[in-house]
C-alpha cells in the first residue's frame with residue numbers, strides 16, 4: 001500500500017504538471033486536459049512504468065478524477081488551485097469507486113489486487129455501498145466506506161430557534177443561556193507532547209530511533225484531533241436534534257484576518273490557539289449544517305459585528321459594558337454572561353430579519369428537503 005501511495009503521488013504530480021504547462025501557454029494555445037483525456041493517456045503510461053501498472057487501473061483513474069475535481073473547484077472559485085503532493089506532508093487516498101470490485105465481510109475488506117485485508121468492522125453498513133477508500137493516517141490505515149440510502153424528504157422545521165456564539169477560550173454559549181466548555185484536549189496533552197518532541201530532537205537525525213519517536217508525536221496529535229472531533233460531533237448532534245433553526249455568526253474572512261470588529265477580546269483569541277479555534281468552529285458549523293438538513297432544519301448565518309458589545313435588553317452599544325466574561329450594560333444595568341448576551345443579539349437579529357421578510361413575503365430559511373439520497377460514511381481500521 002505504501003508503494004501504491006508513492007506511485008499515485010507520482011501520477012498526481014505528473015498529471016498536475018501536464019495541466020499547469022497546458023495553462024501556461026499563450027492565450028490562444030492553452031490546453032485544458034480533462035480527466036477523460038488524462039485517463040486515456042494512462043494506458044500508455046502504465047505500459048512503460050511497471051510500478052504504476054501495479055496499482056489497479058480504477059484507482060489510478062479515480063485519482064485523475066480527483067485532480068480534475070480539484071481544478072473545477074478552483075475554476076469556480078470555491079477553493080485554491082490544487083498543489084503538488086509532497087512525501088510526508090500530503091495524504092494520498094486509494095479510492096475504488098466501482099462497487100462491484102471491492103467487498104467487505106465480517107472482519108475483512110477485499111480490495112482489488114490486495115486481496116483480503118483484516119479490518120475492524122465495528123458497525124453494520126446501512127444502504128448500498130458505493131466507494132471504498134484506503135487512507136493512511138500516520139502509522140495506521142483506514143478504510144472509508146460510503147453508502148447511499150434512500151430517505152424520504154424531511155419535514156421542514158423552523159422551530160425552536162437558537163443562536164450559538166463561540167466565546168473566548170474554548171467555550172460555546174447559546175441564546176438559551178447554556179454554556180458549554182470544550183475540554184482542552186491539546187493543552188492536556190502538551191506535557192506529553194513536548195516530552196516526545198524533545199526526544200525526537202535528541203535522537204540522531206534520520207535514524208530508525210528518531211522515526212519511532214516521530215510516530216509517537218504524531219499519535220498524540222492524532223488522538224487530540226479525534227477527541228476534539230468526537231466532542232464536536234456529539235455537541236452538534238445534540239443541538240441539531242432539538243432545534244429547527246440554529247444561528248451562528250457569519251465568519252467573515254476579513255473579520256478574521258484584520259482582528260476584530262466590535263471589540264471582541266482579540267488578545268485572548270490571538271496566536272496559534274485562535275487558528276485552532278477558527279478551524280474547529282468552521283468544522284462545528286459544517287456539522288450543524290448537514291445534521292440539520294437531515295432533520296429538515298437549517299443553519300443560518302447572521303452578521304456578528306458589535307454583537308459582543310450590544311446590550312440584548314436595551315440595544316445600547318458600549319464597549320465598556322463588556323469586561324472579560326461578564327456583560328453589564330452601562331445604560332440599563334442588564335447583566336449576563338458576555339457570550340450568552342452575544343448569542344441573544346444574534347438571535348434577535350435573525351428574528352428581526354424574519355419578521356421583515358414575513359412582511360415582504362420572502363423565504364428566509366433556505367428550503368430544506370429535496371434530498372432523496374443520503375450518503376453515510378463509515379470509517380474502519382485496517383489491521
Ligand SMILES: [Zn+2]
Nearest residue numbers: 311314329332
Ligand atoms: Zn442595556
